[in-house]
Amino acid sequence: MKREMTGAQMVVQALADQGVKHVFGYPGGAVLPIYDEIVQQEKVEHILVRHEQGAGHAAEGYARSTGKPGVALVTSGPGATNMVTPLTDALMDSIPMVCFTGQVPTHLIGSDAFQECDTVGITRPATKHNWLVRDVNDLSRVIHEAFHVATSGRPGPVLVDIPKDVQFATGTYTPPEQVSLNTYRPRTKGDPKAIRAAVDIIAKAKKPVFYTGGGVINSGSHAAALLREFTKLTGFPITSTLMGLGAFPASDPQWLGMLGMHGTYEANNAMHDCDVMVAIGARFDDRITGRINAFSPNSKKIQIDIDPSSINKNVRVDLGIIGDVAEVLEDLLIVWKHEKPKMDKAALKEWWEQIDRWRGRKSLAYRRNADIIMPQYAIERLYAATRKHDTYITTEVGQHQMWAAQFFHFDKPNHWMTSGGLGTMGYGLPAAVGVQVAHRDALVIDIAGDASVLMTMQEISTAVQHDLPIKIFILNNQYMGMVRQWQQLLHGNRLSHSYMDSLPDFVKLAEAYGAVGLRAEKPGELDDAIEEMIAVKKPVIFDCRVAALANCFPMIPSGKAHNEMLLGDEVSDETIGSAIGAAGKALV
Amino acid sequence: MAKEAKGRKAAVPVKSGAAAAKAEGMPRARGPVLPPASAYFIEERHDRAERHTLSVLVDNEPGVLARVIGLFSGRGYNIDSLTVSETEHSRHLSRITIVTTGTPVVIEQIKAQFTRMVPVHGISDLTADGPSIERELALVKIASIGEKRVEALRLADAFHAEVLDATIDHFIFELTGTTEKIEQFVAIMTPLGLQEVCRTGIAALSRR
Ligand SMILES: Cc1ncc(C[n+]2csc(CCOP(=O)(O)OP(=O)(O)O)c2C)c(N)n1
Numbered sequence: 001m002k003r004e005m006t007g008a009q010m011v012v013q014a015l016a017d018q019g020v021k022h023v024f025g026y027p028g029g030a031v032l033p034i035y036d037e038i039v040q041q042e043k044v045e046h047i048l049v050r051h052e053q054g055a056g057h058a059a060e061g062y063a064r065s066t067g068k069p070g071v072a073l074v075t076s077g078p079g080a081t082n083m084v085t086p087l088t089d090a091l092m093d094s095i096p097m098v099c100f101t102g103q104v105p106t107h108l109i110g111s112d113a114f115q116e117c118d119t120v121g122i123t124r125p126a127t128k129h130n131w132l133v134r135d136v137n138d139l140s141r142v143i144h145e146a147f148h149v150a151t152s153g154r155p156g157p158v159l160v161d162i163p164k165d166v167q168f169a170t171g172t173y174t175p176p177e178q179v180s181l182n183t184y185r186p187r188t189k190g191d192p193k194a195i196r197a198a199v200d201i202i203a204k205a206k207k208p209v210f211y212t213g214g215g216v217i218n219s220g221s222h223a224a225a226l227l228r229e230f231t232k233l234t235g236f237p238i239t240s241t242l243m244g245l246g247a248f249p250a251s252d253p254q255w256l257g258m259l260g261m262h263g264t265y266e267a268n269n270a271m272h273d274c275d276v277m278v279a280i281g282a283r284f285d286d287r288i289t290g291r292i293n294a295f296s297p298n299s300k301k302i303q304i305d306i307d308p309s310s311i312n313k314n315v316r317v318d319l320g321i322i323g324d325v326a327e328v329l330e331d332l333l334i335v336w337k338h339e340k341p342k343m344d345k346a347a348l349k350e351w352w353e354q355i356d357r358w359r360g361r362k363s364l365a366y367r368r369n370a371d372i373i374m375p376q377y378a379i380e381r382l383y384a385a386t387r388k389h390d391t392y393i394t395t396e397v398g399q400h401q402m403w404a405a406q407f408f409h410f411d412k413p414n415h416w417m418t419s420g421g422l423g424t425m426g427y428g429l430p431a432a433v434g435v436q437v438a439h440r441d442a443l444v445i446d447i448a449g450d451a452s453v454l455m456t457m458q459e460i461s462t463a464v465q466h467d468l469p470i471k472i473f474i475l476n477n478q479y480m481g482m483v484r485q486w487q488q489l490l491h492g493n494r495l496s497h498s499y500m501d502s503l504p505d506f507v508k509l510a511e512a513y514g515a516v517g518l519r520a521e522k523p524g525e526l527d528d529a530i531e532e533m534i535a536v537k538k539p540v541i542f543d544c545r546v547a548a549l550a551n552c553f554p555m556i557p558s559g560k561a562h563n564e565m566l567l568g569d570e571v572s573d574e575t576i577g578s579a580i581g582a583a584g585k586a587l588v
Numbered sequence: 589m590a591k592e593a594k595g596r597k598a599a600v601p602v603k604s605g606a607a608a609a610k611a612e613g614m615p616r617a618r619g620p621v622l623p624p625a626s627a628y629f630i631e632e633r634h635d636r637a638e639r640h641t642l643s644v645l646v647d648n649e650p651g652v653l654a655r656v657i658g659l660f661s662g663r664g665y666n667i668d669s670l671t672v673s674e675t676e677h678s679r680h681l682s683r684i685t686i687v688t689t690g691t692p693v694v695i696e697q698i699k700a701q702f703t704r705m706v707p708v709h710g711i712s713d714l715t716a717d718g719p720s721i722e723r724e725l726a727l728v729k730i731a732s733i734g735e736k737r738v739e740a741l742r743l744a745d746a747f748h749a750e751v752l753d754a755t756i757d758h759f760i761f762e763l764t765g766t767t768e769k770i771e772q773f774v775a776i777m778t779p780l781g782l783q784e785v786c787r788t789g790i791a792a793l794s795r796r
Contacts, residue, residue: 120651125662129706132650149706183647184706309700312693 007136007167008033011100014143016043017176020071022062022437023047024055028075029115030102033167047437047466050458052079054430056086057456060095061434064417065392067220069096069150070434076102077115080122080161085424087126090157092421093243094218096150097157098143099127105165106134119161128156129184134163136171144179153186154307155218186306190323195331197319198278198302203341205276207351208236211259214243214420215281215305215325217413223326224248224413227280230333235348237355239267241282243420246410256355257364260288261556262402265363265565266355268554271296272562273354279303281325284314285421294561304328363554363567364406373523375400375475375546379407379447382473385530389443392435394418396428396452399481399552404447426455429472433459436468443471443534450476451500457509463539464514471533472541474506477548485551490558510541519543635691639668640715641722641792642698647707648674648682655705656684665690665698669724669767671789681709685792714792722792726770731758732781740780747773758783 005013011034015023024047027035038046049055052074059070070090074083080101090097104113120132129149131142139162146158202208210231216223224247231238231254238248239256248255257264259271271277277299282288284303289295292314301317303310304325311320321328366376393408395401395418410416417435419427428446436444446453453474463470483498507517516536520529526544533540553568646652653672660667669687674680688698695713702711714720728749730740737759744751744761747769753760763773767790774785 121654124651124655125658128704154704181706183709307700308703309697311700313697313700316693 003173004170005173006033006037006170007133007139007162008037010136010140010171010173011143011162011167012037012041012044013173014140014176015071016041018144018147019068020044023071023073024049024058024062024434024437025073026050026052026055026075026079028077028079028102030076030104030164031073031079031100031162031167032102033164034073034100034102034162046073047433047462049430049433049462051456052082053085053426054433054456054459054462056083056097056099057089057424057427057430058434058437058459058462059097059099060086060090060093060427061394061417061431062438063090063095063097063434064093064217064431065414065435066438067218067414069098069147069155072097072099074099074101075115076104076119077117079115080117080119083159084123084126085422086427087123087157087159089419089422089424089427091126091128093419094155094214095157096155098146098150099157099159101159101161102167103132103161103163106163107165109163119159123159126157127159128154130159130161132161132163133166136166136169139166139171140174141179144174144176145181147176148179148181149184153184153188154215154310187322188306188324188327190304190321190328190331192331194319194321195328195335198321198332199335199339199341201276201300201302201319202234202278202336203339203343205236206344206347207270207274207354208234208276208278208348209256209270209274210236210238210248210278210280211240211271211282212238212244212247212280213241213282215283216240216244216247217281219281219306219325221413223281223324223329226326226329226333230329230336233333233336234343236278237266237270237352239263239270241285241288241420242405242418244282245405245416246413249411250409251411256359258405259562260285261290262406262552262554263556264406265361265554265567266358268556268562268565269358270355274299277301279305279317280329281305283307283310286314289315290556291559291561296562361567363565366550366553366568369547370523373520373526373544373546375403375477375550376407377523378473378475378520378526378544378546379403381526382445382447382530383408385527385534386443386445389534390439390441391415391443391445392417392432392439394428394431394435394444394446396446396448396455397423397425397482398449398452399477399485399550400447400449400452400475402482402552403475408447425449425452427452429453429456429470430459430462432470432472433462433466433468436463436470437466444469445471445473448472448474449481450474450478450503450506451480454504460510460513460515460539460541468539469537470539472539473533474541474543475546476503476506476543477546477550478503479548481550482552484549488551489555506541506543510539513539515539515541517541517543519545521545635693637689637691638695638715639687639689640695640713641720641790642686642688642702642711643714643792643794644684644686644702644711645709646682646684646705647709648680649707652682652707653684655707656686659698659701659705660686660688663697663701665694669789671791685790687790712794714794717794717796719795720792721795722766722790723764724767724770724790725788726763726774727752727786728761728763728774728777728782729758729784730761730777730781731783733757736780740777743773743776743780749773 055072059072063070239259256267259267303317432446480498510517671685749761749763
């Protein structure tokens with residue numbers, strides 16, 4: 001292989017050597033040399049988006065649905081600043097992503113040149129690591145390092161900023177085999193002593209619960225398989241965060257549903273009352289814990305996480321095991337099978353009876369309506385209609401996202417891709433584009449809200465251009481529903497600017513883009529319209545008119561503990577107004 | 589809200605949506621105006637804060653200091669003192685010595701956060717990991733005349749400070765020592781015409 005090449009050629013060569021098949025990008029002055037190389041080769045396919053934020057979220061969707069790093073390529077200045085949201089989104093959700101940005105030529109850096117910005121400065125807190133490459137001979141090494149950093153340890157986004165003169169300059173290409181980092185070596189194997197200790201604690205549990213998160217998904221399908229095996233072996237109840245849905249099959253009787261602010265009654269009560277909690281790839285986020293000092297007060301807590309900073313950050317745990325979920329579970333299973341510990345069967349039986357009583361509360365129940373499509377009903381019908389397909393779901397952010405998490409059920413990892421940590425409205429549509437690029441024949445649906453979807457609506461044009469038959473299923477309540485719900489709950493129902501006035505006609509909008517528009521306004525129309533949406537082999541915008549003022553329950557209100565949830569059927573306007581106690585009102 | 593609702597118009601006839609709103613009884617602000625609240629829970633922590641000296645070995649690459657400072661400012665940690673310089677030229681390694689104050693949980697977090705940073709080779713907590721030596725250098729300018737000038741010189745001598753520069757009306761002293769010694773020296777010099785102080789921050793090494 002010829003080792004002498006230009007910086008721009010190195011970028012494409014490095015991508016090919018890293019096994020990258022798709023790049024999401026948008027051109028501009030500072031990346032033209034790279035674009036000139038891209039158009040002259042066929043190993044790496046470029047997907048042209050309509051806004052750089054779209055490229056970033058598409059790369060995220062690609063990564064979340066494949067476990068492989070997503071790659072984005074954008075220009076300097078505004079191209080780079082438009083990338084800040086997806087980078088931060090990927091950082092919060094630990095998504096491997098490699099972003100390339102063009103930069104003004106090295107001799108112009110610092111001169112406020114046209115489309116110059118301090119990209120590495122701006123994106124430093126938005127990435128796991130970033131590099132400005134000033135010498136073409138460093139470029140290929142840095143790119144290979146970037147892929148290593150993005151995908152190892154706790155995955156995350158990285159950025160490589162490449163000045164235009166470096167893209168033009170000629171240097172020596174270093175292949176990936178010759179690159180090794182001597183600093184960043186995250187530990188993946190759990191401490192055997194800690195694993196033994198964990199087995200002892202787990203074996204003695206009377207009221208255990210597995211609390212799992214996105215770390216299981218990130219660790220790969222093997223981790224999910226091991227989690228299933230361990231859960232079956234122990235017979236313990238299992239719940240998951242928003243990020244971890246699909247790691248354990250929702251159809252399994254041991255599944256309690258999602259936990260947290262909008263989690264099920266049984267999951268949150270099990271978390272509160274348990275005596276042993278095993279956190280697996282979950283980081284005790286504030287949407288999960290509710291009031292920290294009332295969080296699961298009587299449990300021994302074990303936490304398995306690859307990131308040492310996740311352990312004891314928000315909640316003090318009794319036993320932390322630093323390591324990759326799959327490797328730790330593998331070792332744990334070996335010890336467990338070897339020791340065959342005697343479990344307290346009687347206590348566990350009682351625990352399950354208690355859980356069944358909580359389940360009997362049917363916390364996800366909602367009032368049906370013959371004339372109006374209830375949003376929960378829409379998701380139930382969507383789930384029913386798509387079960388026979390290989391279905392991938394992305395979402396925007398808001399009530400629809402929570403209803404999707406509650407009413408759509410996942411039996412496999414990497415099929416549910418939502419913006420959990422950052423909560424980015426506008427994420428779902430471009431993410432669906434990325435998922436569809438990775439899974440051409442799958443059914444890819446963005447469950448959207450009317451407000452969110454307008455933030456990145458232009459990416460439907462990307463889908464049309466690249467023949468990506470994504471389905472945008474809008475739960476159109478004509479409100480920023482989640483904002484309205486909070487205003488009702490927390491601000492005396494003063495609905496300040498949460499009404500979506502002057503919404504477009506989504507059906508006509510779809511047609512204007514060259515996509516297909518569908519609408520359902522009555523429960524009776526829903527099933528046929530969904531079938532039609534699935535049958536159409538083109539991008540679809542589905543305007544599903546739902547009840548305007550439905551609220552998302554159950555909910556743990558602010559300043560409350562897991563066992564003080566608000567349940568949908570208990571809530572009247574009055575109780576909503578007084579749901580937040582005096583202590584909660586003092587919160588900032 | 590009422591105003592917005594009246595003025596509402598959608599590009600398409602709002603059938604089920606508007607019907608839904610009516611059917612469910614559009615909730616309105618009524619009764620006493622409730623004060624706003626939030627769903628974030630802010631907990632007051634009362635753990636005792638400790639002072640720790642951390643020594644971090646990093647690749648001497650552009651932006652590495654910005655990363656460290658960004659970690660502290662971004663996560664709300666304190667920096668009491670920060671000293672950096674390249675210590676192994678051939679390997680391009682720098683040593684960053686940081687003095688920080690925080691609860692034990694925060695100190696643990698800071699250390700864990702450092703281990704996640706790509707250019708970090710290693711971190712040691714000199715305060716927690718056994719005996720260590722800490723030194724700081726200060727330059728202190730004193731401008732005074734007569735009895736005060738004589739007294740300043742006498743005290744400097746007692747502190748083993750060195751006179752680096754002297755004119756008719758000022759001295760510049762160099763003093764090396766622990767932070768406490770420098771604080772004490774500066775306090776004593778204040779009434780004797782102290783004009784300016786420059787301190788290097790702490791350099792520290794483990795004795796083990
Ligand atoms: C980029 C961004 N801006 C603002 C918010 C705050 N926010 C959270 S949910 C929400 C309303 C979402 O409304 P919609 O998309 O219609 O979904 P719904 O809640 O009605 O289902 C807003 C504004 C956010 N999460 N992201």
